[in-house]
Amino acid sequence: MATYFAGDFKNSLFTGAAWQSDEVMIFVPHADDEINLTGATIANLCAHHIHTRLVYFTNSDDTGENFRRSREAVTAARVLGLDIHHDLILLGYCNNYRGEAGARHFYNLPDDFVQTSSTGRQETTGLPELPEFCYAETGLHQTYTKAHLRQDIAAVILKYKPNMIFAVDFDRHQDHRALSLIFEEAVASILRTPGNTYQPEIYKGFAYNGSYLGRRDFYQDLNLAGELQAQGDFSNDLRFDTDWPPYLWQQRLRLPVPVSCLSRTMRSSLIYEALQQHFSQGIIHNAKRVINSDQIFWRRRTDSLSYQAQVTVSSGDGAVLNDFKLADCPDVYAKPAAFTGTWIPAADDTQKTARLTLAQPAILARLVLHGNVDPDSRVEKVRLTLSNGFTTTLGPLPAGAQAYIYDLPSKVSVNWVELRLEATSGMAAGLNEVELYTAAAAPSLLQFLKIMVNDTFAYDWWLQPGTAKVDLSLYTYGCCSDGAQIFAPGQAATPTFIWELSSVGSCSLHGTTLELGDNFEQATVKVSLAANPHIYDQVIIRHVNQLQLAHLKLAQAADQLSHRGEHIAKSSWSKWISKN
Numbered sequence: 001m002a003t004y005f006a007g008d009f010k011n012s013l014f015t016g017a018a019w020q021s022d023e024v025m026i027f028v029p030h031a032d033d034e035i036n037l038t039g040a041t042i043a044n045l046c047a048h049h050i051h052t053r054l055v056y057f058t059n060s061d062d063t064g065e066n067f068r069r070s071r072e073a074v075t076a077a078r079v080l081g082l083d084i085h086h087d088l089i090l091l092g093y094c095n096n097y098r099g100e101a102g103a104r105h106f107y108n109l110p111d112d113f114v115q116t117s118s119t120g121r122q123e124t125t126g127l128p129e130l131p132e133f134c135y136a137e138t139g140l141h142q143t144y145t146k147a148h149l150r151q152d153i154a155a156v157i158l159k160y161k162p163n164m165i166f167a168v169d170f171d172r173h174q175d176h177r178a179l180s181l182i183f184e185e186a187v188a189s190i191l192r193t194p195g196n197t198y199q200p201e202i203y204k205g206f207a208y209n210g211s212y213l214g215r216r217d218f219y220q221d222l223n224l225a226g227e228l229q230a231q232g233d234f235s236n237d238l239r240f241d242t243d244w245p246p247y248l249w250q251q252r253l254r255l256p257v258p259v260s261c262l263s264r265t266m267r268s269s270l271i272y273e274a275l276q277q278h279f280s281q282g283i284i285h286n287a288k289r290v291i292n293s294d295q296i297f298w299r300r301r302t303d304s305l306s307y308q309a310q311v312t313v314s315s316g317d318g319a320v321l322n323d324f325k326l327a328d329c330p331d332v333y334a335k336p337a338a339f340t341g342t343w344i345p346a347a348d349d350t351q352k353t354a355r356l357t358l359a360q361p362a363i364l365a366r367l368v369l370h371g372n373v374d375p376d377s378r379v380e381k382v383r384l385t386l387s388n389g390f391t392t393t394l395g396p397l398p399a400g401a402q403a404y405i406y407d408l409p410s411k412v413s414v415n416w417v418e419l420r421l422e423a424t425s426g427m428a429a430g431l432n433e434v435e436l437y438t439a440a441a442a443p444s445l446l447q448f449l450k451i452m453v454n455d456t457f458a459y460d461w462w463l464q465p466g467t468a469k470v471d472l473s474l475y476t477y478g479c480c481s482d483g484a485q486i487f488a489p490g491q492a493a494t495p496t497f498i499w500e501l502s503s504v505g506s507c508s509l510h511g512t513t514l515e516l517g518d519n520f521e522q523a524t525v526k527v528s529l530a531a532n533p534h535i536y537d538q539v540i541i542r543h544v545n546q547l548q549l550a551h552l553k554l555a556q557a558a559d560q561l562s563h564r565g566e567h568i569a570k571s572s573w574s575k576w577i578s579k580n
Contacts, residue, residue, distance in 0.1 A: 004225075005460040007540035008524060013256055013448040014048040022445060024052045025162035027153070027183055028207065029175045030060060030095060031073035032278040038166050039080060039271050040257035041295050046081025047258050048351060055156060057149070058095035059125055059132070059535040070127055073209045076277035084130070088191040091152050092124030092132025093177050106146055106331045107178035115144035120303045124148075146182065153186035153257050153319065161198055164445060166297065167206040170244040170337075172236055177332040180245040181325060184393055188324035192309035194359075201213050201444060203253060203297035209235065209243050212294055214289040218266060219556055222462040222544070223453075224293040226254065235337035238419035245373045245400035246326040247298045253477060253484055254457065256450050257493050258535075262459055264552060266291060276566075285567050299483065301442050304368075304435040308359040309466065314351035321354060321434045323405050327368055327373050327401050339373035339401070344430035345421060351420040358433060361413045368435035369404040369419075371397035377426025393422070401432045408441055421512070425519075432450040441482035447525055448499075449537045450475040452486075458539045462515075464547055470514040472526060489513065500526040503531070514541060 002493045024045055029032045034042065034054055043054045054077055065348035074084050082088060094117035106115050116122050134142045134152055137159075142148040157165070170180045179523035190196060206212025209230035216224045218484040229242075260270040266372040267546035271291045275284045283290075306322040313321075320328070321342050328341030345352040364386075371379045382394040397404045415556070417436060421429070432483070451458050452473045461472065464534035480496065493511035501509045502524045514523060522542035544552075 002572075003376045004264065004268050005259060007257075007522075007542075009459045009538055009540045011182075011448060011450065011537045012277060013446070014050055018269050018445060019048065019050050019172050022050065022163040023160060024164045024166070025055060025157065025160060026052065026378075027055045027057065027165065027167040027179075029057045029168055029173070029179045030077070031056060031069040032283050033168060033176075033517050035271060035274050035278075035283075036075065036290060037168055037205055038295065038308065039259040039274055039290070039332060040081065040292075041255055042077075042080045044256070044258040045184055045261055047260065051087070053089055053160060053162065054082055055089040055091065055133075055370060056091055057091050057153075057154075058175065059090060059092050060095055061523070066278055067125075067276070068188060070130075072278045072280060074127070076274045079170070079274045079277060080325075084412075085139060088130060089156060090126045090130060090132045091149065091156070092126050092134070092141075093149050094118075094121060100515065105174050105178055106144070107181060108330060111145070111147040111150075111431050112145055117144065119312040134534075143389065150182050150186045150189070151438075153183055154189050155378065157186070157190065157200075158198075162200055164201040164203070166203050166205065168207050169247075169298070170411070171206040171208040172243065173208055173337065174214065174332045177329060177337065180204065181187060181328065181332075184325045184558055185323070186309070187302070188322075191302055191324060192322065194308070196308065201245040201446075202300040202302055205232075205297040206299060211290050211292075212283075212286055214292070216288040216289055218288040219560075222264070222378075222464070222549075222552070223458070224262060224264070224291070226294040226456050226458065227292045227570040230353040235250075235324055239375055240400050242312075242332050244326075246370060246402050248402060251483065253268075253297045253299060253446070254450070254475060255297065255446075256448070256457055256459075257293060257295065259459075261291070264292075265555055266557055266563055279570060282567065282570055284563065284570070287563065293459070299442075299444075301435070301437070303439075303442060304437060305358055305362055306356055306434050306436045309356040309436070311356055312342060313345070315346040315349040316430070318343055320353055321431060322356070322548050323433070326370050326433050342372045342428060342429065342430040342432050344372075353418055354431065354434070355416055355418045358414070361415050362438055363411045363413050363437075364408055364417070364436055365441045366435075366437040367406045367408065367417070368437070369394070369397055369406075370401045370433040370435075371399075371404065371429060371431050372428050372432060373399075373401045374426065374428045375399040377424070377428040377430075379421055379424050379431065381421075381423035383420040383422050385418040385420070386412075388412050391427040396424070399456065404508045405554070443480040446478070447535055448533060449479070449529065451527060451537050451539045453523060453541075458541070461539060461541045462544050464542065467547075470516070470541060472512040472514060472525065473514070479532070485513075492527070496530055498528045498530050516543075543572065 124132045210227040263269040266287045311318040327339040379397045385391045473494040476489040505520035526538040
């Protein structure tokens with residue numbers, strides 16, 4: 001039995017006519033982050049012939065390596081399936097920049113502050129064969145400023161108007177933090193343009209925690225593990241569920257990965273081959289962390305009416321209430337990070353109100369409030385008043401700027417929404433963002449089912465000898481509810497889903513429990529959505545014997561030995577290159 005995943009397992013994600021005319025864009029800070037954040041997703045999109053563009057914020061010229069990292073990015077992108085002449089975009093800015101006296105990152109400096117990289121450059125650069133975006137569009141290089149980077153991000157989005165965008169989020173790396181926030185500023189500039197109707201699906205995720213700084217769990221089981229929640233030293237702040245306080249781990253989107261990225265030996269995975277291309281970074285040493293059975297993201301809706309609304313406040317900075325940023329950071333180098341971006345009325349303000357006047361009357365269905373991040377400060381009570389006279393009290397808001405969701409009981413047209421802070425605790429209590437929706441749920445191009453075993457995505461699932469039964473659970477996204485929903489073992493045995501079973505050897509499916517007979521060899525299990533059979537998942541479940549297990553252990557031992565040898569050789573080579 002081969003160590004790679006085999007058999008007729010398949011999933012309907014990225015199939016169907018709806019995807020053929022859609023375009024996906026991915027934003028990452030550095031060369032190699034494309035793999036950490038979206039490597040398997042890029043491979044999956046390319047395998048289904050979905051047009052995908054990969055955008056790099058930086059050119060890594062501060063390393064003085066003659067753009068080695070950018071050239072490595074080109075070869076890695078080719079491995080993942082991208083057309084490097086049409087699908088690769090370099091913005092060409094420097095990275096890891098500390099600013100004056102090494103004190104501050106450029107994100108925390110004025111918009112027009114011109115950066116100088118460690119190699120002395122002050123202007124964007126690309127490759128001779130692949131000029132940076134601004135030069136390709138205008139024939140001019142941009143100076144290294146925060147404002148220019150924000151403008152270029154918005155420009156590349158508006159040029160291609162992708163239906164779906166994946167982007168790096170706020171994790172432990174200062175550049176990831178800065179570029180996540182600048183990306184959100186660029187998106188806000190689009191969404192707040194008067195009359196804007198372009199509202200892409202946006203998904204953000206961590207390039208470090210869960211991936212590059214995930215757990216070394218590749219060999220922990222017979223089956224490939226999914227991304228696990230960050231813990232201990234790899235967490236930005238243990239007080240919060242994730243590195244970005246507004247996100248809850250249980251609300252994450254989990255995307256399946258394609259067959260090319262699935263294996264029980266690292267070196268036979270496409271992800272490993274892509275990691276190999278980033279020679280200068282020696283990133284293959286983290287392959288045990290990066291290769292997983294899923295990829296993790298959180299959705300950011302762009303259809304809030306707040307972005308087109310006029311915001312007026314009784315005091316404080318009301319502009320933060322519709323800036324698309326759930327929080328801000330005064331020092332992206334600080335660990336743990338501190339957070340700002342909060343509307344806090346003045347202490348002597350007796351009104352403490354914010355009013356959002358809509359661009360035109362609308363029927364509201366859902367209100368989402370994000371309070372401040374500081375867990376020691378909280379908005380306890382908010383008075384909501386609508387222009388039609390409706391009023392109610394909301395709260396308390398959760399800590400960490402996590403979403404407080406209120407679905408309006410009656411759907412009537414309103415002109416404005418007013419929020420009054422009636423009770424707060426702590427010194428930093430306030431609101432970070434207000435979202436107003438005409439629909440509680442946002443439709444998504446991502447609609448899929450995924451069979452799970454032990455909370456892990458199943459593909460070609462191996463069972464230890466003697467296993468008598470397997471409890472199946474079901475993960476759904478976009479097709480049964482708003483966002484993700486997990487059906488525990490037994491819960492998916494409803495008319496909503498159609499379960500099918502074929503097998504070699506005796507077995508039977510009782511609800512969602514697969515009971516195995518003495519002569520069981522393997523089963524094919526398929527589940528589809530009754531209302532739309534084109535949405536489905538199919539997995540293989542098989543017994544392995546002691547001989548097959550021994551073969552696997554030998555193959556994995558050889559795999560680890562080869563991996564270790566390659567890592568040592570590349571590390572030695574890189575040190576020699578840097579000295580010579």
